[in-house]
Amino acid sequence: MIWSGRFQICFFKGQIEAGDMTYVSNSRHIALLHQALQAIDDVLKGIDYGTPIDIIQIDLTRTWELLGEIIGDTVQESLINQLFSQFCLGK
Amino acid sequence: MQTTTYEAGQYDVIVIGAGHAGCEAGLAAARMGAKTLMLTLNLDMVAFMPCNPSLGGPAKGVVVREIDALGGEMAKNIDKTYIQMRMLNTGKGPAVQALRAQADKFQYQHEMKNTLENEPNLTLLQGMVDELIVEDGECKGVITHTGAVFRGKAIIITTGTFLRGEIILGELKYSSGPNNQKPSIKLSEHLESLGFEMERFKTGTPPRINGNTIDYSKTEIQPGDEEPRAFSYETTKYITDQLPCWLTYTNLRTHQLIDENLHRAPMFSGMVKGTGARYCPSIEDKVVRFNDKPRHQIFLEPEGRNTNEVYVQGLSTSLPEEIQHQIIATVPGLENARMMRPGYAIEYDAIVPTQLWPTLETKNIENLFTAGQINGTSGYEEAAAQGIMAGINAARKILGKEEVILSRSDGYIGVLIDDLVTKGTNEPYRLLTSRAEYRLLLRHDNADLRLTEIGHEIGLISDERYEKYVNKKAAIEAEIKRLRSTILKPNEKTQEMIIQAGGSPLKDGIKASDLLKRPEMSYEQIKELAPTEVELPKDVVEQVEIQIKYEGYIEKSLQQVEKLKKLEDKKIPENIDYDAINGIATEARQKLNKVRPLSIAQASRISGVNPADISILLVYIEHGKIARVSGE
Numbered sequence: 001m002i003w004s005g006r007f008q009i010c011f012f013k014g015q016i017e018a019g020d021m022t023y024v025s026n027s028r029h030i031a032l033l034h035q036a037l038q039a040i041d042d043v044l045k046g047i048d049y050g051t052p053i054d055i056i057q058i059d060l061t062r063t064w065e066l067l068g069e070i071i072g073d074t075v076q077e078s079l080i081n082q083l084f085s086q087f088c089l090g091k
Numbered sequence: 092m093q094t095t096t097y098e099a100g101q102y103d104v105i106v107i108g109a110g111h112a113g114c115e116a117g118l119a120a121a122r123m124g125a126k127t128l129m130l131t132l133n134l135d136m137v138a139f140m141p142c143n144p145s146l147g148g149p150a151k152g153v154v155v156r157e158i159d160a161l162g163g164e165m166a167k168n169i170d171k172t173y174i175q176m177r178m179l180n181t182g183k184g185p186a187v188q189a190l191r192a193q194a195d196k197f198q199y200q201h202e203m204k205n206t207l208e209n210e211p212n213l214t215l216l217q218g219m220v221d222e223l224i225v226e227d228g229e230c231k232g233v234i235t236h237t238g239a240v241f242r243g244k245a246i247i248i249t250t251g252t253f254l255r256g257e258i259i260l261g262e263l264k265y266s267s268g269p270n271n272q273k274p275s276i277k278l279s280e281h282l283e284s285l286g287f288e289m290e291r292f293k294t295g296t297p298p299r300i301n302g303n304t305i306d307y308s309k310t311e312i313q314p315g316d317e318e319p320r321a322f323s324y325e326t327t328k329y330i331t332d333q334l335p336c337w338l339t340y341t342n343l344r345t346h347q348l349i350d351e352n353l354h355r356a357p358m359f360s361g362m363v364k365g366t367g368a369r370y371c372p373s374i375e376d377k378v379v380r381f382n383d384k385p386r387h388q389i390f391l392e393p394e395g396r397n398t399n400e401v402y403v404q405g406l407s408t409s410l411p412e413e414i415q416h417q418i419i420a421t422v423p424g425l426e427n428a429r430m431m432r433p434g435y436a437i438e439y440d441a442i443v444p445t446q447l448w449p450t451l452e453t454k455n456i457e458n459l460f461t462a463g464q465i466n467g468t469s470g471y472e473e474a475a476a477q478g479i480m481a482g483i484n485a486a487r488k489i490l491g492k493e494e495v496i497l498s499r500s501d502g503y504i505g506v507l508i509d510d511l512v513t514k515g516t517n518e519p520y521r522l523l524t525s526r527a528e529y530r531l532l533l534r535h536d537n538a539d540l541r542l543t544e545i546g547h548e549i550g551l552i553s554d555e556r557y558e559k560y561v562n563k564k565a566a567i568e569a570e571i572k573r574l575r576s577t578i579l580k581p582n583e584k585t586q587e588m589i590i591q592a593g594g595s596p597l598k599d600g601i602k603a604s605d606l607l608k609r610p611e612m613s614y615e616q617i618k619e620l621a622p623t624e625v626e627l628p629k630d631v632v633e634q635v636e637i638q639i640k641y642e643g644y645i646e647k648s649l650q651q652v653e654k655l656k657k658l659e660d661k662k663i664p665e666n667i668d669y670d671a672i673n674g675i676a677t678e679a680r681q682k683l684n685k686v687r688p689l690s691i692a693q694a695s696r697i698s699g700v701n702p703a704d705i706s707i708l709l710v711y712i713e714h715g716k717i718a719r720v721s722g723e
Contacts (some may be wrong), residue, residue, distance in 0.1 A: 017510065044376045050610060053186045054524075055531060055644050075695045077656060 099239035108249035111465025112478030119482030136205035147191035156538035162551025175315035222283035245485035261411025293365035309424035409436035469519035658692035
């Protein structure tokens, strides 16, 4: 569903081949993927609506940040609260 | 022979330089109650525009408005002295609209000098500062080359492109400030001796030609806007007799001529060591970099109402004067044009800006601030923005008040200063809209909504103006509320209006605000369907329309800002020892030590510091907090 024609053009002309099936099992990651999908959907809607590119970029940035949270590329301050609540970090 | 020094006066704030940064700094400090001294090499060069005699454009135009919202002078000054005013990108929506003005260069200077001369608390003096008085890591005054010793509590350096300036014109290279003024040599050497890291930049300017010798029939006229416009929120009188600019182009002959003479171009012969701005290329640069383009735009911009000098925008060059004559003659309309001033390049020293706190105070020397092109920026607007912030913070520091730091979501000023002090710059930094993450929030139209509160709080915006602002804000909110609570029924009048606008008719009733969201509908039409009691002023209507139409996206941007604020609020302890933190990459450690960021947000923006490093930093700081709280 994500690899529609329009996106293939943006992302390496669809020529990325996953070596093996990638599974995402962490529930937090799954939730983030759903949000990212929604954000991309908003981008496409914006394009159809004729919204200026400067404004559509907001949704594209959101997508980027959401995906970044999965692979640890986006700085997450709430991470600290999570870590301290889930783990004992000692003295 | 050493000049004997003499005590020449005590001041609160001393500003070195009266360019665009210096003027804002001096005025801000004086208006906040600090006894201020402004020293300039040449009183005839106050607020001089060495390059393009214009202000504004994308991003830069917004900065001028932000300076105005904070209580600065630039916007008011240009509103009094422009020869042409144009709103750019009007067809592309409010997020990218930008105002641009051509200035009467000489009038601009004259007005600003007048303002400085008549400002209470401000002393204007001609003099060259050779060194700073620094004791125990604190700056306490300056010494001029005539031996005058001025004592000050805070000193702001705004020397622009004068530090060890060198003009380069073809094979000629000589020590000079812009436009053949005296350069500042001793001060630059002194700054280096104080331990400041300097970098060498270059900028350039095109030739000026005599407007009487232009054949305008071969050019395209570019008039100003008929609709009256102003930069300052306080301007009520508009200049109606505008002067046009003229458009022409280079051609293959021009390019050929340049190619044939590249060996004499300082940029390509190795004479210029400084780094130039990518976004301000000389014509030689353009011809080499974009050699497939058959022609480049040339704008002929009059420099003032009482002069024939015309600025040839697009022809910035340091090719030899002889070649410049020939190049000009190849351009349609300029076949017989006579040059009045040759174009040239200028190299100068700049301070590496990561040596500054976000308040623009230097990290090494207390009470010493730097602002403007000395920090490695390019442009009058960028300079003025730093000037007003340095002036505000110098005055606040002396008065024992909290510093003022604008965030990246407050304004382009915030973006500019954060970029400089966090990332540094290796070429003259120029503001572009792409530097701002929250472009939709940093618009030309809402500068007052973002910054007037701050301007009023610090004392630069009068109570009178503030009251007007509060009323405007209330009117906007009231009207938005009204439109959100008004339902429009699908009656004949409504359907007719929608169809005429090109939209699809209603099936049910709709909120007036939701109907306004449709791209084909405008406030004027909604107003007819749901009339107001009182006629609302244009600027209120504009805000209502923008805030409703872009509501969804504005909300998303605000959410991103919220996330940023959380990281901004995570402060890094002043005395943190990065060397004691295990697990951070070496490069990150180096960079953190150099920049000494104040918050996690700023730390995350340093190039070379990765999210993994930030996570470790977060844990370390949190650990420290818990340890302190539990009394260990």
